[in-house]
Amino acid sequence: MARAQASDTGARGASDAGARGVNSTGARGVSGVGARGKSDTGSCGASGVASDASVSKGRVGPGASDATAPKGRVALGMSGGVDSSAAAVVLMADGWEAVGVTCVFHDDARSEAAVRDAAAVCRRLGIPHTVRDSTAVFQRCVVEPFVRDYATGLTPSPCVGCNATCKVPELLVAADELGCSHVATGHYARIAQRKDDGRFLLRTALDDAKDQSYMLALLSQEQLSRLLLPLGGATKLAVRAVADDAGLPVAQKPESQDICFVEGSYADFLESRGVTGTPGEIVDAAGWVLGEHQGLFRYTVGQRKGLGIGGAPEPYFVVEKRPDENRLVVGFKDEAFIRGVEVGSVRWQSIATPEEPLPCMVKLRYRSIPCACTVEPRADGGAFVRLESPQPTTAPGQCAVFYAGTTVLGGGVIAGVARGADAPAGVR
Numbered sequence: 001m002a003r004a005q006a007s008d009t010g011a012r013g014a015s016d017a018g019a020r021g022v023n024s025t026g027a028r029g030v031s032g033v034g035a036r037g038k039s040d041t042g043s044c045g046a047s048g049v050a051s052d053a054s055v056s057k058g059r060v061g062p063g064a065s066d067a068t069a070p071k072g073r074v075a076l077g078m079s080g081g082v083d084s085s086a087a088a089v090v091l092m093a094d095g096w097e098a099v100g101v102t103c104v105f106h107d108d109a110r111s112e113a114a115v116r117d118a119a120a121v122c123r124r125l126g127i128p129h130t131v132r133d134s135t136a137v138f139q140r141c142v143v144e145p146f147v148r149d150y151a152t153g154l155t156p157s158p159c160v161g162c163n164a165t166c167k168v169p170e171l172l173v174a175a176d177e178l179g180c181s182h183v184a185t186g187h188y189a190r191i192a193q194r195k196d197d198g199r200f201l202l203r204t205a206l207d208d209a210k211d212q213s214y215m216l217a218l219l220s221q222e223q224l225s226r227l228l229l230p231l232g233g234a235t236k237l238a239v240r241a242v243a244d245d246a247g248l249p250v251a252q253k254p255e256s257q258d259i260c261f262v263e264g265s266y267a268d269f270l271e272s273r274g275v276t277g278t279p280g281e282i283v284d285a286a287g288w289v290l291g292e293h294q295g296l297f298r299y300t301v302g303q304r305k306g307l308g309i310g311g312a313p314e315p316y317f318v319v320e321k322r323p324d325e326n327r328l329v330v331g332f333k334d335e336a337f338i339r340g341v342e343v344g345s346v347r348w349q350s351i352a353t354p355e356e357p358l359p360c361m362v363k364l365r366y367r368s369i370p371c372a373c374t375v376e377p378r379a380d381g382g383a384f385v386r387l388e389s390p391q392p393t394t395a396p397g398q399c400a401v402f403y404a405g406t407t408v409l410g411g412g413v414i415a416g417v418a419r420g421a422d423a424p425a426g427v428r
Contacts, residue, residue, distance in 0.1 A: 069095055070095050070096075070097065071094065071095040071096050072096065072097065072180075072181045072182065073096070073097045073099065073178070073179055073180040073181060073182075074091060074096045074097070074098055074099070074175075074180055074181070074182040074183065074184050074228060075099050075101045075171055075174050075175035075178055075180040075182070075183045075184070076088055076091060076098050076099065076100055076101060076183070076184045076185070077101055077102075077103060077167065077171050077183065077184070077185045077186075078100040078101060078102050078118040078121065078122070078129070079102065079114050079118065079186075080102070080113065080114035080115065080116070080117030080118040080121070080250060080253075081114075081117075081186070081250060081253055081255070081256070082239060082240055082243050082248070082250050082251060082252075082253050082255075083186030083187075083188075083231060083239060084118075084185065084186035085118075085121040085186075085243055085248050085250050085251075086186070086230075086231065086234075086239045086240075086242045086243045086246075086248070087184060087185070087186040087230040087231055088100065088121065088122075088125055088127065089125070089242050089243070089246045089248075090230040090231070090234075090242065091184060091228070091230050092125065092127070094230070096182075096184075096228075097127075098125075098127050098184075099127060099128045099129075099130065099178050099180060100118055100119075100121070100122040100127055100128065100129040100130070101129075101130055101131075101132060101171060101174045101175075101178070102114065102115050102118045102119075102129070102130070102131050102132070103132045103134040103167065103170045103171065103174070104131060104132065104133055104134060104135060105134050105135060105138035105142075105166070105260070105261070106135055106138060106139075106143075106260070106261050107135060108263075110260075115131055117249070117250050117253070120249050120250075121248050121249065121250060124246070124247060124248055124249065125246070125248075130174070130178070132170060132173075132174050134166065134170045137166050137169075137170060138162075138166050138261075141161070141162070141165040141166040142158050142161065142162045142165070142166050142261070143158075143261055143273075145158075145161065146158045147270060147273045147274075147275060149397050150266070150270055150275060150297045151270070151275045151297065152323060153296055153297075153321045153322075153323030153396075154395070154396050154397030155300055155301060155395035155396070155397040155398060156397040156398075157366070157397065157398050157399050157413075159215055159366075160214070160215055160217065160218055160366075160399045160411075161218065163215055163216055163218070163219065164216075164218035164219050164220070164223070164347075167185075168183065168185075168219060168223050168227065169223075171183040171185070172223070172226060175226070181226070182226050182227070182228050183226055183227055183228070184227065184228040184229065184230060185227070185229065186230070186231055187212045187215065187216060187229055187231070187232075188205035188207060188210040188211055188212045188229075188231050188232060188234070189202060189203065189204065189205050189211065189212050189213040189215075189216055189229050189232050190202075190203040190204070190205060190206075190229055190232030190233065190406075191203070191224055191227060191228070191229055191232075192407075194350075199221065199350060200221055200224035200225050200350075201224075201349075201350045201407050201408070202216055202217065202219065202224060202349060202350065202407070202408040203232070203406045203407050203408070204403070204406045204408075205231075205232050205233070206232065206233045206234075207234065207235045207236070209235075209236075210235065210236055213401075213408050214363055214366050214399070214401045214411075215366065216408075217347070217349065217399065217401040217408050217410065217411035218347050218349075218399075218411055218412075219349065220347070220349075221349070224349070240252065266297075267295075267297065267298045270297050275297050276295070277294065277295015277296055277297050277298060278295060278326060279292050279293060279294055279295065280292065280293055280296070280325075280326035280327055280328065281293070281326075281327050281328070282307065282308075282309060282327075282328045282329075282330055283327055283328070283329055283330070284329070284330060284331060285319070285329065285331055285335060290309045290316070290330065291307070291308055291309040292308075293307075293328040296321045296323055296326065296328060299318050299321065299328055300318065300395065301318050301319065301320065301321065301393055301394065301395035302317060302318060302336065302392065302393060302394075302395070303317065303318040304316070304317050304318075307330065309330070312332070314332050314333065315332075315333070316330040316331065316332065317330060317331060317332070317333060317335075317336045317393075318330055319331045319335060319336050319393055320393075320417075321395075336392060336393045337390035337391060337392060337393060337419070338387070338390065338391055338392075338393045338394070338417045338418060338419055339386070339387050339390055339418055339419060340384060340385055340386045340387055340417070340418035341364065341384075341385045341387075341394065341400055341414045341415075341416065341417050341418065342382065342383075342384055342385075342414070342415045342416040342417070342418070343382055343383045343384075343385060343400050343412040343413065343414055343415060344381075344382050344412055344413050344414075344415045345380075345381045345382060345412055345413075346375075346377070346381060346382060346383050346410050346411065346412040347410050347411060347412060348409065348410035349408055349409065349410045349411070350404075350407050350408060350409055350410070351409055351410070353377060353381070354375070354377050355377065356377075357374050357375065357376045357377075358374065358375040358377070358402075358409075359372070359373075359374050360372075360373065360374075360375060360402045360403060360404050360409055361373065361402070361403040361404070362375075362385055362387075362400050362401065362402050362403070363400070363401045363403070364391060364394040364398065364400055364414070365394055365398055368391075368392075368394075370403055371387060371388065371389065371391055372387075372388040372389070373385050373386060373387050373388060373402075374386045374388070375402060382412070382415070383412070384418075385400055393417060394414060394417065395414070396414050396415055396416055396417065397413065397414065398413070398414050399411050399412065399413055399414065400412060400413075400414050
């Protein structure tokens with residue numbers, strides 16, 4: 001069986017004032033406008049979780065005992081972890097008829113355990129549970145692009161693409177088959193709907209430490225319109241308490257941090273998929289040869305250890321991979337900064353494609369701090385992102401996600417980096 005992947009997986013510019021919040025589970029209310037990291041003022045329910053079911057101080061709120069009006073049937077992606085399991089509790093308390101769906105994405109012992117855990121949670125809650133074989137879709141949409149990108153010198157971010165091309169689409173297919181109007185996951189983020197044009201907006205979680213909006217930045221409007229995020233206003237501690245109160249067997253289950261389909265090292269996995277690397281030169285920015293690498297796919301931009309070079313007054317970092325030359329470029333810490341990135345096709349999520357340069361904030365990696373930038377759109381759908389201050393280098397293949405306040409504007413895959421203040425991407 002394959003492991004299920006259903007999510008246990010500040011800003012310049014005005015926030016979208018007047019958006020009607022879908023409040024994580026679909027209850028509509030006025031969503032506030034504050035800055036990132038602060039609660040949105042005026043949201044209904046406890047911390048934006050729902051209007052009549054809340055996660056507050058580790059308890060499910062009034063919806064747990066009140067006669068809540070039924071809201072419909074929802075297919076909840078369940079991977080057997082605490083997040084998706086607690087999401088079921090919150091959805092039920094808010095009046096949703098939940099159906100647990102475990103999408104199996106690859107065949108291994110971890111996946112079998114995930115299915116067992118999800119089934120046990122559903123039995124405890126008295127809700128249906130179904131298993132969907134999504135292995136072929138996962139291989140085509142996630143694993144094969146991951147291998148192909150690494151083989152060509154990129155450093156992909158597979159989880160971002162997986163949500164948009166595999167996980168949510170598979171849940172939507174399952175929802176249609178099960179007669180569900182909506183789908184839900186245990187991601188920590190929120191969804192709202194703007195009053196004036198009805199556009200759906202993805203917003204950051206109220207708990208910055210758990211925010212996963214970056215991971216959902218490539219979702220389409222159609223996908224967002226049917227997606228519920230019950231945990232967007234909760235902390236991890238509160239979520240575990242909800243699961244514990246409900247007597248769920250996974251309440252204290254540890255989180256999984258690694259890419260789900262890679263066991264052991266990336267290099268071993270890639271070699272098992274036929275990726276090979278030819279040794280080549282390790283050079284500095286001036287082209288001086290400092291050593292020899294053992295195949296570019298074995299190295300990551302930003303890597304410091306395991307380079308096999310020394311004798312310098314400070315550590316070297318990988319700053320660039322040049323597959324056309326089979327060269328690995330390294331530099332000292334002060335050389336490992338960039339001034340801009342080139343982004344391929346941008347998916348503008350909460351706004352139409354801008355025609356003029358757009359000041360906003362950008363995250364260049366999942367765990368990075370947003371930084372100020374100006375997005376300069378191109379006619380081909382891509383954009384150059386000019387950073388207001390130098391930032392630690394990132395790798396082509398990672399995602400750049402744009403924010404205004406708590407709202408995701410859109411995102412895209414980084415195609416190249418620029419080191420000079422005015423240089424186009426690709427200038428070394």
